[in-house]
Each structure stands twice: as C-alpha cells, then as structure tokens.
Amino acid sequence: MAKVKLTVAYDGTDFHGFSRQPGLRTVQGELEAAVCRICGTPYEVYGASRTDAGVHAKKQVAHIVLDERMQLPIERIGYALRMQMPRDIVVQDVSRVADQFHARHDAMRKVYRYFFATTRAPDVFRARYQMNVPVPLNDEAMRLGAVHLIGRHDFTSFCFAHAQQESKVRTLHSLEVVRVDEATLYLEVVGKSFLHNMVRILAGTLLEVGKGRIPPAQIQHILASRDRRAAGPTAPARGLTLWDIAYPSDCDAPVQELSS
Amino acid sequence: MAKVKLTVAYDGTDFHGFSRQPGLRTVQGELEAAVCRICGTPYEVYGASRTDAGVHAKKQVAHIVLDERMQLPIERIGYALRMQMPRDIVVQDVSRVADQFHARHDAMRKVYRYFFATTRAPDVFRARYQMNVPVPLNDEAMRLGAVHLIGRHDFTSFCFAHAQQESKVRTLHSLEVVRVDEATLYLEVVGKSFLHNMVRILAGTLLEVGKGRIPPAQIQHILASRDRRAAGPTAPARGLTLWDIAYPSDCDAPVQELSS
Numbered sequence: 269m270a271k272v273k274l275t276v277a278y279d280g281t282d283f284h285g286f287s288r289q290p291g292l293r294t295v296q297g298e299l300e301a302a303v304c305r306i307c308g309t310p311y312e313v314y315g316a317s318r319t320d321a322g323v324h325a326k327k328q329v330a331h332i333v334l335d336e337r338m339q340l341p342i343e344r345i346g347y348a349l350r351m352q353m354p355r356d357i358v359v360q361d362v363s364r365v366a367d368q369f370h371a372r373h374d375a376m377r378k379v380y381r382y383f384f385a386t387t388r389a390p391d392v393f394r395a396r397y398q399m400n401v402p403v404p405l406n407d408e409a410m411r412l413g414a415v416h417l418i419g420r421h422d423f424t425s426f427c428f429a430h431a432q433q434e435s436k437v438r439t440l441h442s443l444e445v446v447r448v449d450e451a452t453l454y455l456e457v458v459g460k461s462f463l464h465n466m467v468r469i470l471a472g473t474l475l476e477v478g479k480g481r482i483p484p485a486q487i488q489h490i491l492a493s494r495d496r497r498a499a500g501p502t503a504p505a506r507g508l509t510l511w512d513i514a515y516p517s518d519c520d521a522p523v524q525e526l527s528s
Numbered sequence: 529m530a531k532v533k534l535t536v537a538y539d540g541t542d543f544h545g546f547s548r549q550p551g552l553r554t555v556q557g558e559l560e561a562a563v564c565r566i567c568g569t570p571y572e573v574y575g576a577s578r579t580d581a582g583v584h585a586k587k588q589v590a591h592i593v594l595d596e597r598m599q600l601p602i603e604r605i606g607y608a609l610r611m612q613m614p615r616d617i618v619v620q621d622v623s624r625v626a627d628q629f630h631a632r633h634d635a636m637r638k639v640y641r642y643f644f645a646t647t648r649a650p651d652v653f654r655a656r657y658q659m660n661v662p663v664p665l666n667d668e669a670m671r672l673g674a675v676h677l678i679g680r681h682d683f684t685s686f687c688f689a690h691a692q693q694e695s696k697v698r699t700l701h702s703l704e705v706v707r708v709d710e711a712t713l714y715l716e717v718v719g720k721s722f723l724h725n726m727v728r729i730l731a732g733t734l735l736e737v738g739k740g741r742i743p744p745a746q747i748q749h750i751l752a753s754r755d756r757r758a759a760g761p762t763a764p765a766r767g768l769t770l771w772d773i774a775y776p777s778d779c780d781a782p783v784q785e786l787s788s
Contacts, residue, residue, distance in 0.1 A: 277649075277651075277652040277653075278652055279652050279653060279655070279656075324652075324653070326652075326653075347648075350648065350649070350662075355655045355656070355660075356652065356655065357652070358649050358650060358651075358652040358655070359649065360649040361649070388607075388610065389537075389610070389618050389619065389620040389621070390618060391537075391618075392537040392538055392539050392584075392586075392616065392617070392618040393537075393539060393584070393586075393656075393657055395539070395615045395616065395618070396539075396615070396653075397653055400615075402610075
C-alpha cells in the first residue's frame with residue numbers, strides 16, 4: 269500500500285464538476301480513466317474539494333491509495349498521467365505521502381477566488397474565468413460589506429436552499445476584495461470548508477453591494493435572517509476558481525523515506 | 529455613406545479562422561451576423577488580417593461601409609454589437625473613420641506573438657493560447673537564429689508550400705524572443721504583411737533552434753535555400769495571437785466632425 273498525492277489544475281468550463289457522474293465528463297472521471305489506462309486497473313481518486321460544474325481549479329488536491337497492482341514507480345506516475353490528460357487538466361505534481369494522508373479530511377484551509385471583469389470590453393482570454401459586469405463596482409463598499417461575513421456564523425442565507433449539509437455554521441478566515449486593475453476585481457475567500465454554492469452566493473451578494481443595490485451594513489441583517497431569499501443571486505460558476513489548499517506541514521510533505 | 533472601424537479581440541479556438549466560410553463558424557461570419565441582427569440588413573465586415581483557424585486576436589481591426597439602411601447612430605453600434613456577440617469575441621471599440629480608411633490596405637504594421645509554455649506543468653488557464661513544450665528552451669540560441677530573419681528577404685522557406693502569393697519577398701521589421709518567466713516564452717514578430725503560415729513556420733523553426741536541433745547559424749542557409757522542407761514544422765495555431773495592428777495616425781483617428 270502506498271498513498272500518493274496529486275496536485276491538479278483544470279479549466280472547469282467543459283466539465284460537469286469534479287465528482288464522477290455516469291455518462292458525464294468530470295474531472296474525477298478523467299483522472300480515474302487516465303490512472304486506469306496507465307496501470308490497467310481502476311483506482312479511486314479522492315478529491316479535496318468537489319467543485320461544481322464550470323468551476324475551475326488552479327490547485328486541487330487529491331489522493332490515491334495504490335497497491336501492488338500499480339506497476340509504475342511513483343516517480344513516473346506524474347509524467348505518465350500528464351501524457352494521458354486532455355489539455356484542460358494539468359497534473360502539476362504527484363508525490364508519495366504518509367499513509368494517513370487524506371486529501372479532504374486533512375485540508376486545513378481552502379482558498380477560492382471569484383473574478384469579475386469590470387469594463388465594457390473584457391479581456392477575451394480571461395472571459396472563460398470571470399463574470400462580466402460591465403458597470404463600475406464600488407469595491408470600497410464591497411469591503412465594508414465583507415467585514416460582516418468574516419468569522420464563525422450560521423451561513424444559511426448564503427447556502428443553496430436545498431443543500432443537504434445539516435449544520436450551516438462555518439468559519440470564514442478571511443474575505444478580501446482585491447482590485448487587480450481597471451478591468452479586474454476578485455474576491456478571495458478563505459475557510460476550512462464551505463456550504464453548497466456558498467462562495468458563489470457570497471460573490472453574488474457582494475456584487476449587489478458593489479453595484480449600490482444593497483448597502484454594506486445590510487449584510488449583517490442578511491446573515492441574521494438565515495434565509496436564502498435575503499441574499500443576492502448565485503454568481504455564475506465560471507467566475508470561481510479553487511485557488512489553493514493548505515495542509516499541516518507534517519501530513520503534506522512528500523514522504524520519500526517510507527517504503528511500500 | 530459612413531465608414532466605421534471595429535477593434536475586436538477573439539479566442540480563436542472555436543473558430544474556423546477569420547474569413548467567412550459557408551456552414552462554418554468564423555469570426556467574420558459572427559460579426560456580419562451580429563451587424564445584420566442590429567440593423568436588419570447585411571453589411572460586409574472587412575478584416576485587416578485573415579487569421580487562420582485556431583489563431584487568436586488581442587487586437588484585430590475591421591471596417592464596415594454603412595449607408596442609410598443603418599438606423600442606429602454610430603456611437604451606439606459598439607454597445608449593440610457587444611450585446612450580440614458570443615463570449616469568445618469581444619468588440620472593444622467602434623468609431624467613425626475617414627471615408628478612405630481601409631482596415632487591410634492601410635495597416636502599416638502588424639504584430640504577432642507566438643507563445644510557448646516551457647514547463648512540464650503549464651498554466652491550465654493559458655493552455656488554449658500557447659504551445660506546450662515540456663523541455664528547456666535555449667532562448668539565447670533562438671535570439672541568435674532570429675537575427676538572420678530580420679529585414680527584407682525571400683521567405684519561400686517559411687511559407688506554406690502551396691501558398692498562392694506570387695512574391696515571397698517580405699520585410700520583418702523585428703523578431704524578438706522574450707522570456708516572460710520560467711514557464712513562458714514568446715516570439716514577437718513585426719511586419720507589414722506575412723506569407724501564408726509564415727509566423728507559425730518561423731516559430732516552429734526557432735523552436736528547433738531552442739531545442740538545440742538546428743544551430744542558430746543554419747537559419748541563414750534555410751532562408752537562402754528557398755525550400756519549405758529546409759525549415760522546421762509549422763507550429764500549432766493555438767500558440768499564435770494577432771497582438772496589434774498599427775495605422776498611420778491620420779487615417780486611424782476617429783473622425784467625429786464628418787457628417788454622413
């Protein structure tokens with residue numbers, strides 16, 4: 269038995285999300301098919317974050333539990349997988365990790381960015397990765413609204429109404445509004461875990477604040493109402509990118525000294 | 529009669545090139561269809577550069593000759609067109625120009641960039657816009673090779689073998705090899721006009737130089753041979769972007785004072 273950690277990036281546009289679904293093109297499905305092609309037997313690929321259809325990843329992490337059926341040495345799996353992947357998935361790194369490592373359970377912090385194009389003529393080479401909002405956005409108002417969301421709260425108002433998660437309490441470590449240039453602005457949301465559609469509803473609500481339709485101070489009332497209808501619309505998937513996932517240094521480090 | 533200049537950008541991936549072709553999705557076809565929808569009658573859109581299938585444009589220029597059938601004021605055509613375009617074409621600017629303006633004939637200088645990703649794990653969000661070359665490239669050797677190509681030459685060796693252009697003599701104003709970062713390198717080629725596939729064959733040949741397969745000094749022999757087979761392969765379309773087109777200031781300036 270050997271545990272292997274994969275770091276992958278993908279353009280989510282042409283995927284029905286991360287999680288395997290019969291008959292649909294998914295990131296997990298493509299990864300598992302490639303692993304199967306290089307070793308001849310199926311292995312499950314466990315992802316840290318089950319990104320929705322259309323959501324991108326600059327850094328997604330997954331693990332595979334290999335056994336003696338894997339003939340390829342671990343140091344060659346990365347190269348072999350890269351040769352197998354379609355252009356919209358890039359396998360960045362493959363490394364041996366401690367047997368206890370679990371991509372999802374051990375994730376300490378996930379970073380998502382939601383990108384807005386804020387000019388009438390957006391960058392066509394970024395159009396797949398951002399929401400086009402051809403009106404000026406008041407990023408200072410968005411920052412004032414965002415402050416109310418940081419910390420531990422019941423985020424029912426910012427959760428897909430039919431979500432299955434029982435507890436709607438989550439902790440936002442940070443929520444920043446960053447203006448890159450005249451044409452681009454993004455939200456950076458950091459937390460350990462999120463509710464269904466939570467980042468996209470946060471983005472859609474702060475967008476209303478940026479447009480002047482919701483005053484920043486109203487965000488605390490939206491939060492307190494615990495009512496999805498009080499918040500803004502769910503911003504489109506294409507603006508959202510899973511940006512980074514952090515692990516405690518002891519379980520994230522490649523373990524070269526262990527033998528299988 | 530009123531002449532209008534369009535500045536457009538596009539992601540060429542899903543287009544069969546710029547020029548209209550029956551039954552195929554092209555940039556000219558999409559632009560003409562949108563113009564037809566907003567004014568109810570067909571107008572021809574004349575592009576400055578007929579980019580090939582898969583080639584992108586950060587700045588393409590085109591003109592339209594409008595007549596009394598165009599009911600929309602010129603200052604509203606840009607907005608109306610933007611509302612009509614698919615996400616992979618962005619209409620950046622629409623302006624009135626002098627009646628003698630011609631997008632192709634008046635173009636003084638065209639700038640193309642050819643992008644290479646030079647790491648084993650390229651940026652997935654740039655993968656549609658660059659050629660992935662997962663080996664180190666010697667950019668200094670590429671620069672030494674490029675020097676031989678600058679100036680006025682017979683570029684038969686760097687032209688699609690079955691091209692229809694009679695004279696194969698062209699002038700390269702400049703050809704620079706620019707390293708952006710560890711992962712990215714591009715060629716910037718500047719000239720008034722180019723032969724069929726010329727920039728892609730220049731890129732494919734300098735790539736061989738970068739890989740160490742062709743010595744830089746051999747470029748002058750390749751040029752002198754006037755034989756397409758002496759040069760390297762045609763680099764894939766997706767790495768190429770029409771970056772800019774320059775016009776003499778007198779015919780490029782918006783002409784607001786003229787009435788139609």
